[in-house]
Amino acid sequence: MNQKENKRYERLSSSSKKQLVIESDQVLHELQTEFTDNLSGMDYFYGVAHQFARGQLSNQEKRKYIATSCVQVPIELIYAAGALPVRTCSGAHSMSMAGAEFLPARSCSLVNATFGAIHTNSLPVSSKPLAIINPTTCDQKKKLSEIPSGIDIPFYTLEVPPTKDSEEAREYWYRIVKKFTRDLEQITGKRIRKSNLKEAIFRVAKAQQAFRQLHQIRMGHHSIRGTDALLIANTFFYDDIDSWTHHLHSLNSELVQRLTGDLNRQNSSSPRILLTGSPSIFPNFKLPLMIEKMGGDIVVDEFCSSNRLLYDTVAVDEWNMYDMIPAIADRYLKACTCPCFTPNRDRDRKLLTYIKDFKVDGVVYQSFSGCQLYELESMRISKLLEQENIPMLYIETDYSPDDKGQLSTRIEAFIESLKAKKLHLIA
Amino acid sequence: MRKLKRYINNSNISRFRLIFQILAFLLLIYGGYVSIHIGTSIPTFACPYNQECPGTCYLISAQHQLHNTWASLFGFRGKAFLIGFLTFILFFLVINKAWCGYICPLGTIQDWITKVRNLAGVSFSRYDNLSFKRLKAIKYVILFLLIIIPLGMSNSLLGLPLFSEDLSAPFCQICPGRVVTPLFIGDTSQLFIDFTNTTTMIMSTLGIIVLALFFIGSFFKKRFFCFFCPMSALHSLFSPISPLRLNKKGDNCTRCGNCYRVCDVGIKAIADDIEHKYMVKDDCMMCFKCVEACPENDCLEVSFVKVPLFTSTEEGFFKRNLHLDNDMKNPSCTIIEDEPKRK
Numbered sequence: 081m082n083q084k085e086n087k088r089y090e091r092l093s094s095s096s097k098k099q100l101v102i103e104s105d106q107v108l109h110e111l112q113t114e115f116t117d118n119l120s121g122m123d124y125f126y127g128v129a130h131q132f133a134r135g136q137l138s139n140q141e142k143r144k145y146i147a148t149s150c151v152q153v154p155i156e157l158i159y160a161a162g163a164l165p166v167r168t169c170s171g172a173h174s175m176s177m178a179g180a181e182f183l184p185a186r187s188c189s190l191v192n193a194t195f196g197a198i199h200t201n202s203l204p205v206s207s208k209p210l211a212i213i214n215p216t217t218c219d220q221k222k223k224l225s226e227i228p229s230g231i232d233i234p235f236y237t238l239e240v241p242p243t244k245d246s247e248e249a250r251e252y253w254y255r256i257v258k259k260f261t262r263d264l265e266q267i268t269g270k271r272i273r274k275s276n277l278k279e280a281i282f283r284v285a286k287a288q289q290a291f292r293q294l295h296q297i298r299m300g301h302h303s304i305r306g307t308d309a310l311l312i313a314n315t316f317f318y319d320d321i322d323s324w325t326h327h328l329h330s331l332n333s334e335l336v337q338r339l340t341g342d343l344n345r346q347n348s349s350s351p352r353i354l355l356t357g358s359p360s361i362f363p364n365f366k367l368p369l370m371i372e373k374m375g376g377d378i379v380v381d382e383f384c385s386s387n388r389l390l391y392d393t394v395a396v397d398e399w400n401m402y403d404m405i406p407a408i409a410d411r412y413l414k415a416c417t418c419p420c421f422t423p424n425r426d427r428d429r430k431l432l433t434y435i436k437d438f439k440v441d442g443v444v445y446q447s448f449s450g451c452q453l454y455e456l457e458s459m460r461i462s463k464l465l466e467q468e469n470i471p472m473l474y475i476e477t478d479y480s481p482d483d484k485g486q487l488s489t490r491i492e493a494f495i496e497s498l499k500a501k502k503l504h505l506i507a
Numbered sequence: 508m509r510k511l512k513r514y515i516n517n518s519n520i521s522r523f524r525l526i527f528q529i530l531a532f533l534l535l536i537y538g539g540y541v542s543i544h545i546g547t548s549i550p551t552f553a554c555p556y557n558q559e560c561p562g563t564c565y566l567i568s569a570q571h572q573l574h575n576t577w578a579s580l581f582g583f584r585g586k587a588f589l590i591g592f593l594t595f596i597l598f599f600l601v602i603n604k605a606w607c608g609y610i611c612p613l614g615t616i617q618d619w620i621t622k623v624r625n626l627a628g629v630s631f632s633r634y635d636n637l638s639f640k641r642l643k644a645i646k647y648v649i650l651f652l653l654i655i656i657p658l659g660m661s662n663s664l665l666g667l668p669l670f671s672e673d674l675s676a677p678f679c680q681i682c683p684g685r686v687v688t689p690l691f692i693g694d695t696s697q698l699f700i701d702f703t704n705t706t707t708m709i710m711s712t713l714g715i716i717v718l719a720l721f722f723i724g725s726f727f728k729k730r731f732f733c734f735f736c737p738m739s740a741l742h743s744l745f746s747p748i749s750p751l752r753l754n755k756k757g758d759n760c761t762r763c764g765n766c767y768r769v770c771d772v773g774i775k776a777i778a779d780d781i782e783h784k785y786m787v788k789d790d791c792m793m794c795f796k797c798v799e800a801c802p803e804n805d806c807l808e809v810s811f812v813k814v815p816l817f818t819s820t821e822e823g824f825f826k827r828n829l830h831l832d833n834d835m836k837n838p839s840c841t842i843i844e845d846e847p848k849r850k
Binding site for chain 2: 245247250251281282285286289292296391392393395396397398400402403406407410411414415426429430432433436
């Protein structure tokens with residue numbers, strides 16, 4: 081890089097970082113002030129999100145970081161190797177602008193933003209990660225490592241099979257994860273021992289248990305706003321996993337108390353909405369916030385950034401390396417409903433189960449323009465929901481705030497129609 | 508009642524099974540010392556070659572009962588056979604294939620060998636799908652042979668000459684139970700190769716080979732022998748009418764594959780099949796480890812005459828497998844035991 085370029089890079093980097101702070105503070109402000117029924121247990125998560133934008137997380141400690149560009153990376157292994165996983169998936173419009181300089185015009189905002197965040201070094205931690213683990217899930221993400229941009233962090237390509245039903249895919253993935261374990265030892269310089277791995281599985285399982293608890297609480301009642309739930313999942317591994325789990329547990333008990341007290345959010349007229357499709361990652365809460373402001377109640381979401389990340393469990397039969405590693409591998413492959421797998425009928429089933437369990441009135445399907453996989457699956461899903469007589473709103477959008485006006489009209493209409501339907505049904 | 512149900516669903520059924528297996532093992536190996544006798548139609552490997560066995564494996568009875576001419580089989584001896592057969596079915600139906608998972612002494616020995624391997628830190632192996640499908644047919648072939656050979660000793664089948672009398676109880680001659688179970692009362696008399704004639708030599712050598720395979724195989728593959736067991740084949744014919752059932756609710760399944768991972772006999776359908784309800788496949792031994800490993804509420808369920816006995820729950824999953832307490836009133840998530848110490 082010559083000097084001119086260097087200067088330009090520094091300008092880009094510092095201005096996008098500033099914009100990121102403005103953006104996320106705005107969203108946090110909305111989350112905290114737009115609604116009247118904030119939970120006190122949410123303060124911690126707001127705080128983490130606040131720090132995240134400033135790159136101040138885990139500053140006090142000098143630790144090793146491993147960046148991950150997708151939820152398909154087995155984080156148990158990273159913990160076991162004594163490093164901390166840092167998610168690079170970004171929801172910031174500023175980052176997507178920065179990334180768009182390098183990627184083709186019709187790339188999806190999320191990929192742009194992820195690339196931008198890596199390129200401008202706007203990760204939530206102070207020191208540079210040792211490597212970026214880049215799973216071969218969607219086409220755009222898997223090609224990231226080949227784009228010339230002067231990123232000086234090594235990319236590690238984690239091979240994910242394109243299908244998950246066959247025995248061969250499973251065997252292949254086992255071998256890849258096994259190899260990844262060895263390579264991770266090389267990268268971090270620490271041997272992954274049986275005891276470390278067991279401990280890591282326990283730590284993540286504790287977090288999962290808390291998350292599943294929240295899931296169960298949400299199933300029964302209108303208890304927490306969907307945006308808050310999204311933020312909770314988003315802040316997972318922005319902070320120390322143990323304190324995250326601890327705070328989620330106290331939030332859960334607050335919710336349980338609330339249900340027994342007078343503050344029950346039971347509001348029968350607000351339509352219950354399921355959010356699915358391309359993931360809303362903080363601070364890109366454009367769509368979910370809009371839905372809630374219009375009076376929709378996001379009761380559950382099917383996003384890789386929340387449910388898919390934390391829901392599925394690891395079951396180990398024999399606590400030895402030879403069984404723990406395949407057990408971890410299974411968690412990331414078998415139950416996954418990412419559209420990068422073909423066939424992906426499990427996603428249909430998952431959505432139908434959620435619709436039944438959460439008594440969903442309507443589905444909002446978000447698809448980032450350029451995210452071909454979710455666009456392709458929307459055809460199948462809309463057909464499926466049509467058969468089940470569940471209204472679905474398909475929204476193609478990106479991170480920019482330009483289409484807010486147009487979107488709000490559509491969402492308002494959708495929610496009003498759901499309300500009318502609901503009132504009609506009640507009356 | 509709800510409390511009891513929750514207690515059971517949170518419990519560790521593998522630990523219960525381990526204890527039950529030891530008790531059943533003591534009964535079936537040493538029961539004769541206290542003069543117990545439970546008949547000659549036991550649907551598991553209660554081997555009478557062990558002098559102190561309190562009963563008789565149905566396979567040996569059946570082989571002897573079938574060693575008769577057609578004429579007598581359709582007369583008085585046929586009645587004896589039918590009575591034995593009905594007793595076998597009645598015995599079997601009570602606990603379905605749990606005979607294999609909870610009572611069979613050969614199964615128990617294999618589980619112990621598995622424990623040794625686990626402690627030694629040696630990895631286990633699995634059959635791939637294709638081999639699984641091919642190999643699982645072997646037990647039916649053995650079952651067919653153990654029925655046809657005794658018949659062929661007394662009757663000419665398809666014009667063939669009568670089989671040699673030395674083939675009497677042919678399966679027992681190659682069954683590892685004949686050699687292994689007497690060893691536990693200090694009787695080594697079954698460890699031999701019979702040089703009387705070619706037939707006995709072949710059969711007893713086969714017996715020793717199968718015995719060696721039994722030990723080596725079950726070290727590397729969980730429940731290696733069960734996969735070829737003709738008793739299991741006979742069971743699977745009647746399993747669907749038993750009141751003890753393992754059912755699956757396909758709608759609740761996320762196909763995460765946990766159940767298949769922990770399955771000792773490697774039944775893939777338990778994870779992949781979301782259409783059928785009854786999940787006791789022909790290799791299943793009803794150990795219910797799958798129910799333990801299932802994190803979805805009400806997805807897998809063990810029931811007896813439609814009364815649910817043991818159901819998969821999220822709470823039970825975390826408590827059992829990861830020692831995590833899931834008490835809403837105590838949200839600090841206390842760890843019950845066995846959490847690795849942090850350095």
